Amino acid sequence: MFEGTLPLMERDLSNVKALFRALEAGTMAGEDAKNIELAIAYIDVVPSYPLVFAGYDELIATGRLRQLDDPVLVDLLGNQRAEYEAAHAVVGYWRDSIHGATDALDQLVDFYYTNEDMDEGGMGVRFEFATLAADRNLKNKVFDAVDIHGDWLRMQSGIYEITRQIDARLSAVAAP
Numbered sequence: 001m002f003e004g005t006l007p008l009m010e011r012d013l014s015n016v017k018a019l020f021r022a023l024e025a026g027t028m029a030g031e032d033a034k035n036i037e038l039a040i041a042y043i044d045v046v047p048s049y050p051l052v053f054a055g056y057d058e059l060i061a062t063g064r065l066r067q068l069d070d071p072v073l074v075d076l077l078g079n080q081r082a083e084y085e086a087a088h089a090v091v092g093y094w095r096d097s098i099h100g101a102t103d104a105l106d107q108l109v110d111f112y113y114t115n116e117d118m119d120e121g122g123m124g125v126r127f128e129f130a131t132l133a134a135d136r137n138l139k140n141k142v143f144d145a146v147d148i149h150g151d152w153l154r155m156q157s158g159i160y161e162i163t164r165q166i167d168a169r170l171s172a173v174a175a176p
Helices: 002-025 033-042 054-062 071-106 129-134 136-174
Strands: 110-113 123-126
Touching (some): 002 129, 002 136, 033 123, 054 071, 071 136, 129 136
């Protein structure tokens, strides 16, 4: 799940940064127009992952967590849960903040579909860049979006790294 989505999150962050640089400069010169369009279309995409902690909760409830003969694994399991809960404690705030950028863009951009499927891959945008660049509120909201996308990517990458370490420890135990 993480391996498929983290590269998309990195791409979205890169595109939102390109949009901000262009707004700051007042011109799209020096930026790829397609990246700007993708940033506008996907600026409010901040995915979250539903991790299930039933096994961990069972280990805690039964007292068996302390019986695991791997203190590193015990720490990793607790860290994964803590990082996940920390991320989800702020996701509502971040989603509300990122929607500020979307709301500002909704006033200035025409969204449309480029294909009959009307799917996510067929989203297109029309806009006058000079109008976008002149809107200080939009620029500030995109500034916030860069920060949110970066923070969320760092948190999700951290959870993924802990998950990889847990998998490696469990795979080492399962190997003959």
